[in-house]
Amino acid sequence: MNIKRIATLAGAAAALALASGCSSGGEAEAPAASIDPQTFTDSLFAVMSSDRAVYTQKVVNRLQNDEKVIKASEHFEDDKALPLPAQMFRFGSEMVSEKTDKFSYQLLSLWPINKQNAPKTDVEKKGLEFISANPGQNFYADEELGGKKYFTAVYADKAVAPACVTCHNGHKDTPKKDFKIGDTMGGVVIRVPVS
Amino acid sequence: MKNFRACLIMAAALALPACGEAPKPEAEQENKAPEGGPLEGYVTVDRLPMPNDPHLVEGREVWAGTCQACHGLGEAGSPKITDKAAWAPRIAQGIETLHEHALQGFIGPEGTMMPERGGNLALSDQQIFAAVDFMVANSR
Numbered sequence: 001m002n003i004k005r006i007a008t009l010a011g012a013a014a015a016l017a018l019a020s021g022c023s024s025g026g027e028a029e030a031p032a033a034s035i036d037p038q039t040f041t042d043s044l045f046a047v048m049s050s051d052r053a054v055y056t057q058k059v060v061n062r063l064q065n066d067e068k069v070i071k072a073s074e075h076f077e078d079d080k081a082l083p084l085p086a087q088m089f090r091f092g093s094e095m096v097s098e099k100t101d102k103f104s105y106q107l108l109s110l111w112p113i114n115k116q117n118a119p120k121t122d123v124e125k126k127g128l129e130f131i132s133a134n135p136g137q138n139f140y141a142d143e144e145l146g147g148k149k150y151f152t153a154v155y156a157d158k159a160v161a162p163a164c165v166t167c168h169n170g171h172k173d174t175p176k177k178d179f180k181i182g183d184t185m186g187g188v189v190i191r192v193p194v195s
Numbered sequence: 196m197k198n199f200r201a202c203l204i205m206a207a208a209l210a211l212p213a214c215g216e217a218p219k220p221e222a223e224q225e226n227k228a229p230e231g232g233p234l235e236g237y238v239t240v241d242r243l244p245m246p247n248d249p250h251l252v253e254g255r256e257v258w259a260g261t262c263q264a265c266h267g268l269g270e271a272g273s274p275k276i277t278d279k280a281a282w283a284p285r286i287a288q289g290i291e292t293l294h295e296h297a298l299q300g301f302i303g304p305e306g307t308m309m310p311e312r313g314g315n316l317a318l319s320d321q322q323i324f325a326a327v328d329f330m331v332a333n334s335r
Binding site for chain 2: 066159183
């Protein structure tokens with residue numbers, strides 16, 4: 001190997017070292033990722049509602065209504081039955097609230113069987129009224145609670161199965177006894193803290 | 196002369212089938228689904244043409260009161276009114292099958308559920324069939 005070639009190789013190696021040194025010595029900061037709150041809540045709702053639909057269709061409808069091998073019941077432990085889809089939804093919401101404070105979600109209603117599931121804030125109430133009056137539309141609002149700012153979305157929850165209306169209409173604690181299939185019975189409220 | 200006669204016979208032969216063709220039932224000529232896909236958003240009856248056939252007019256009223264809440268949006272996997280693509284395989288099963296599904300209730304192959312009588316037990320069989328016919332007329 002002659003001097004010229006050694007020099008060329010050394011030069012290339014030095015250039016390489018410089019380049020890698022420049023890039024590694026002060027890590028380039030990843031661009032801040034951002035997602036707008038409405039896209040965030042719409043995406044969360046897409047997952048929640050799909051999971052519930054899968055449970056309703058592939059588990060409850062199939063096994064209870066088609067194969068008739070098990071029932072779904074509010075008192076699923078006593079009855080050795082499947083939880084109702086609305087209960088499955090609530091269990092998920094409770095579990096999420098234990099895992100993260102980046103968002104929360106609840107199933108609320110203007111006519112709840114359990115008073116804990118009534119709207120508590122003006123935005124929740126307005127949102128539930130809006131989705132009842134405007135089928136096919138979601139409700140979005142900014143909210144301030146306890147000095148903190150939130151983005152709050154409300155999505156309609158409809159009676160799609162006879163079990164929804166018969167149970168609610170016949171329940172001893174229901175404030176409304178004339179639900180029918182297709183009615184908006186309540187809403188999914190997703191709340192995201194925003195800076 | 197021979198050729199002319201042959202032409203006449205051929206013309207008559209061609210014309211005859213047209214004479215013999217039964218006129219399409221009025222229901223089939225009304226309320227075709229819009230071209231270019233289903234209507235956007237919540238489809239309520241006021242967004243659809245008023246039918247002339249009294250049977251479909253009755254169906255329209257029943258549909259608005261019982262079926263629109265789900266089928267106007269495609270809720271819970273239900274086929275949305277005016278959605279030709281969703282309705283084509285269902286229509287292909289025959290109108291009697293669709294009538295029966297609406298009457299008795301039906302669980303689809305993916306587990307989606309059509310409630311018996313659309314969840315409205317007060318409707319007569321005739322009213323249910325009319326609502327189905329109205330929906331089909333607007334979806335093909």
